[in-house]
Amino acid sequence: MTELIVKKLNKRFGGLHVLKDVSFEIKGAELVGLIGPNGAGKTTLTNVLDGAIQPNSGTVYLNHHRIDQMQPFEVAKVGLGRTFQVTRSFRRMTVLENLYVPAQALGTKLSKAEIHDKSMEVLEFLTMDHLRNEYAQALSGGQQKLLELGRLLMLNPEVIILDEPFAGVHPKLMKIIYKYIERVNQSGSAIILISHQMDSIFSLCNRLLVLNYGDLIADGPPDDVKNDPHVIEAYLGIDEEEAE
Ligand SMILES: Nc1ncnc2c1ncn2[C@@H]1O[C@H](COP(=O)(O)OP(=O)(O)O)[C@@H](O)[C@H]1O
Ligand SMILES: [Mg+2]
Secondary structure (H helix, E strand, C coil): CCEEEEEEEEEEECCEEEEEEEEEEEECCCEEEEECCCCCCHHHHHHHHCCCCCCCEEEEEECCEECCCCCHHHHHHHCEEECCCCCCCCCCCEHHHHHHHHHHHCCCCCCHHHHHHHHHHHHHHCCCHHHCCCEHHHCCHHHHHHHHHHHHHCCCCCEEEEECCCCCCCHHHHHHHHHHHHHHHHCCCEEEEECCCHHHHHHHCCEEEEEECCEEEEEECHHHHHCCHHHHHHHHCCCHHHHC
16 A cells, blocks of 8 residues: 655755744655645645655654655656656657656556557547647647656556646646546545636545745644634635636
């Protein structure tokens, strides 16, 4: 069973203390929402978990591997993947090539033909098979987000962090992202979903973490968190437009 153990993480940027003793655990295929105001530290936490930046103190273990001092490609090999708030596809490669890359780069056991078949299956799921030979840079912002999600599927990570997957996405594509989240979760991956869209958070997640300027102020079932006075004061009191 997947086990992510985050213990007393601290991250400072100069004088700015962005993560303050953040601790939580995820066991099994949980679907956890991570919410909090802009600047709360959600993306920074994601960057620490995936190895893009290193914490000043604290530890992260994924399935008994210590990952807080690893590089992102090593963390990906252990089984944690993430998407970016601002997408990062290989713009001058085709859609299909973008899917080949993660599987090839991380030394999968799949043959070339198997990687191709899997890529095609992923594209069909994302309803993007007709775009397979387009350059990534020709895609709309929403399609680039889908492509990033597709690249994650190629690696079957045990833990997936989605950093604002719905932001700026057309409602039609949102539906696909919903299905995607349900699919990867049902296949056994744990998901951390960062979003300001409370409808999505409450309909998808069975647990919420609330980050407020570096402090994890709540961790529990959505209904409890929704009624927590600290959370209402810090975050849920403001309307969604403000939060975007
Ligand atoms: N590389 C960095 N250098 C300096 N400050 C940063 C850096 N990355 C993030 N910050 C600051 O850390 C705080 C948290 O940012 P972030 O993690 O992006 O928040 P969120 O994703 O919750 O909106 C913000 O005040 C932001 O300006
Ligand atoms: Mg962010």
